[in-house]
Amino acid sequence: MNVIETKSLSKVYPGAIDVVALNEVDLVIEKGEFTAIVGPSGSGKTTLLNIIGGLDSASSGSVIVAGEDICTMKENKLINFRLHNIGFVFQAYNLIPVLTAKENVEFIMMMQKWDKQKREERSTSLLKSVGLAEQIDKRPMQMSGGQQQRVAVARALASKPQFVLADEPTANLDSKSTKNLLDIMARLNKEEETTFVFSTHDQRVIDRARRVITLEDGQIVSDERR
Amino acid sequence: MILKLAWRNIWRNKRRTLITATMIFMAVMLATVMQCVQRGVYDRNIDNLVSYSTGYIQVNAAGHHEDKTLETSVAFTPELIEKIMSVEGVKDVSPKIENVGLSATDNSSKETLILAVDPKREAGSTKLDQRIVEGRYFNEKDNAVLIGSGLAKRLNVSAGDTIVLLSIGYQQASANGLFPIAGVVELASPELNKRIMYLPIAAAQNLFLLGDQVSSISVLLDDKLEYKRIAAEIEGKLGEEYEVLHWQELVPELAQLAEGDKTSGKMFMLVLYIIISFGVFGTVLMMLAERKREFGVVTSIGMKRRSLAIIVVLENLIISFLGAIVGMILALPVVNWLHTSPVSLAGDMKQAYEKLGFEPVITANFYPDVFIGNASLVFVIALLLSLYPLFKISRINPIEYLRS
Numbered sequence: 048m049n050v051i052e053t054k055s056l057s058k059v060y061p062g063a064i065d066v067v068a069l070n071e072v073d074l075v076i077e078k079g080e081f082t083a084i085v086g087p088s089g090s091g092k093t094t095l096l097n098i099i100g101g102l103d104s105a106s107s108g109s110v111i112v113a114g115e116d117i118c119t120m121k122e123n124k125l126i127n128f129r130l131h132n133i134g135f136v137f138q139a140y141n142l143i144p145v146l147t148a149k150e151n152v153e154f155i156m157m158m159q160k161w162d163k164q165k166r167e168e169r170s171t172s173l174l175k176s177v178g179l180a181e182q183i184d185k186r187p188m189q190m191s192g193g194q195q196q197r198v199a200v201a202r203a204l205a206s207k208p209q210f211v212l213a214d215e216p217t218a219n220l221d222s223k224s225t226k227n228l229l230d231i232m233a234r235l236n237k238e239e240e241t242t243f244v245f246s247t248h249d250q251r252v253i254d255r256a257r258r259v260i261t262l263e264d265g266q267i268v269s270d271e272r273r
Numbered sequence: 274m275i276l277k278l279a280w281r282n283i284w285r286n287k288r289r290t291l292i293t294a295t296m297i298f299m300a301v302m303l304a305t306v307m308q309c310v311q312r313g314v315y316d317r318n319i320d321n322l323v324s325y326s327t328g329y330i331q332v333n334a335a336g337h338h339e340d341k342t343l344e345t346s347v348a349f350t351p352e353l354i355e356k357i358m359s360v361e362g363v364k365d366v367s368p369k370i371e372n373v374g375l376s377a378t379d380n381s382s383k384e385t386l387i388l389a390v391d392p393k394r395e396a397g398s399t400k401l402d403q404r405i406v407e408g409r410y411f412n413e414k415d416n417a418v419l420i421g422s423g424l425a426k427r428l429n430v431s432a433g434d435t436i437v438l439l440s441i442g443y444q445q446a447s448a449n450g451l452f453p454i455a456g457v458v459e460l461a462s463p464e465l466n467k468r469i470m471y472l473p474i475a476a477a478q479n480l481f482l483l484g485d486q487v488s489s490i491s492v493l494l495d496d497k498l499e500y501k502r503i504a505a506e507i508e509g510k511l512g513e514e515y516e517v518l519h520w521q522e523l524v525p526e527l528a529q530l531a532e533g534d535k536t537s538g539k540m541f542m543l544v545l546y547i548i549i550s551f552g553v554f555g556t557v558l559m560m561l562a563e564r565k566r567e568f569g570v571v572t573s574i575g576m577k578r579r580s581l582a583i584i585v586v587l588e589n590l591i592i593s594f595l596g597a598i599v600g601m602i603l604a605l606p607v608v609n610w611l612h613t614s615p616v617s618l619a620g621d622m623k624q625a626y627e628k629l630g631f632e633p634v635i636t637a638n639f640y641p642d643v644f645i646g647n648a649s650l651v652f653v654i655a656l657l658l659s660l661y662p663l664f665k666i667s668r669i670n671p672i673e674y675l676r677s
């Protein structure tokens with residue numbers, strides 16, 4: 048089953064000289080994938096993830112997510128669509144500073160109006176599975192960068208989204224935390240059958256991916272499955 | 274959840290919150306105290322002037338206000354008293370006879386305001402007996418006078434001396450008499466102090482050949498603020514041959530002065546609140562800049578802008594609410610202190626006050642409407658200042674916000 052499908056997706060940033068960030072990208076991501084988007088700086092990784100995630104609009108082409116064309120959605124509908132279908136992990140400072148780890152994980156379920164008991168169960172078990180059983184009542188400030196990213200992964204998974212998008216999730220982490228986070232993502236990918244799409248520059252991270260899509264100048268130059 | 278987020282956000286930058294709340298409570302406190310002082314000073318002086326001269330409400334023979342002579346005097350009869358007393362909120366009635374004349378000693382004479390009162394009632398209503406600074410208070414049967422301390426000084430007389438009173442009585446009869454000075458009184462109003470002489474009603478009726486007539490009847494009220502309603506009700510009970518006036522009609526200059534000062538007070542408040550608004554707005558801008566990334570994250574992961582907006586507005590409202598409450602609470606002891614122990618003025622301020630005929634003291638009264646008014650004003654300002662973050666939030670572009 049395709050969770051993401053782009054057709055001739057292009058993104059042009061107009062300016063004195065137009066920047067073509069994405070050039071006619073055709074891409075299909077299937078359920079359960081663990082895919083890395085790689086490429087040199089400025090190749091369009093972030094742009095691609097943003098458009099797939101409904102955060103940015105395409106200049107032309109189409110993006111079908113979970114069977115729906117997100118390019119034609121109105122802003123409010125899009126926010127709601129993101130809430131229910133897509134998990135996000137950003138490079139850093141993902142969490143709401145005034146909420147504890149557990150509250151951060153429950154945040155999305157709360158917005159989806161889950162009842163309290165189900166929220167508790169899910170957030171506790173997720174934090175346990177990312178190895179933060181001891182930290183559930185800590186605020187982001189009291190946790191290391193790696194721990195914060197793990198909370199962010201737990202939050203992204205909280206409401207069982209169609210897929211999780213992670214733009215350079217390990218960029219700010221040391222190698223130990225990087226390995227740890229990748230282990231967790233890989234395990235959750237198996238256990239929860241969550242689709243992961245992440246961008247990275249880090250060879251060790253690339254090595255863990257089961258599919259590696261390489262972008263250059265906004266075009267897919269290689270697409271390799273392992 | 275939303276409330277929890279708002280509450281925690283407030284305390285996340287304690288210093289900023291405290292600065293904002295402090296600005297707000299200072300404004301509320303300052304404005305409240307100022308207005309309570311301003312109105313307090315006026316009310317005290319209105320009270321000084323009005324209760325010692327005209328009274329809050331006066332019942333006269335029709336036309337007396339236009340032609341303040343003894344020719345338009347009114348009979349102080351039991352039936353009339355009963356009619357006035359039957360209106361709710363009337364505490365007592367107090368007859369007055371007003372006239373002008375000259376008071377003289379062997380070597381000087383001064384223009385004098387002659388005010389005849391019922392000694393007992395006057396003691397009860399204006400506590401005139403407590404104003405004695407020399408000699409003694411008088412009683413109904415005395416044929417003696419009380420003299421204002423200013424007038425006593427100008428005539429160089431004191432209690433125990435005798436004074437000559439030259440005046441014109443009812444129907445132009447000449448009315449001259451010789452009166453011992455029972456006591457010297459010091460009134461709060463410097464203007465009255467310089468010119469006033471008190472006589473017992475009976476002595477004055479004798480002197481001016483008035484019979485049972487008096488110039489006017491002052492009505493004493495349970496609640497001074499109710500003067501308008503009570504005046505109207507008394508008017509309704511009495512016939513055409515009477516006129517009923519309240520203090521604003523009796524001394525319109527004073528009412529106008531109070532109004533004028535209120536306007537300048539309002540201008541000051543306006544400036545104060547504009548300054549505060551800018552200060553608070555500055556912290557709002559700081560808050561927005563600081564939380565840009567957070568706003569980007571939460572809208573990206575699917576938080577409705579409306580929910581985010583509610584949180585930010587709530588934060589603003591809670592802070593201003595706290596500020597307003599603290600401001601009101603802190604204003605209370607200040608107002609109370611000024612109320613119980615008025616501060617006497619000296620120097621230029623003293624002269625300025627005396628020029629207005631005011632007692633030169635700073636005092637304050639507790640006016641609930643002033644407290645509530647300022648607190649709600651701050652609230653409205655907070656709401657208005659919330660419009661900007663609302664506008665910003667409605668236009669959040671997640672990617673742009675995430676980049677910061």
Ligand SMILES: Nc1ncnc2c1ncn2[C@@H]1O[C@H](COP(=O)(O)OP(=O)(O)OP(=O)(O)O)[C@@H](O)[C@H]1O
Binds near residue numbers: 066067068088090093
């Ligand atoms: N808002 C924007 N306005 C103009 N040009 C932009 C904008 N965002 C990105 N670009 C341009 O689009 C191109 C692709 O940028 P993008 O951020 O997607 O690259 P990236 O692969 O994520 O790079 P990096 O590895 O450095 O994160 C770049 O040339 C960039 O300069």
Ligand SMILES: [Mg+2]
Binds near residue numbers: 092094214
């Ligand atoms: Mg990037």
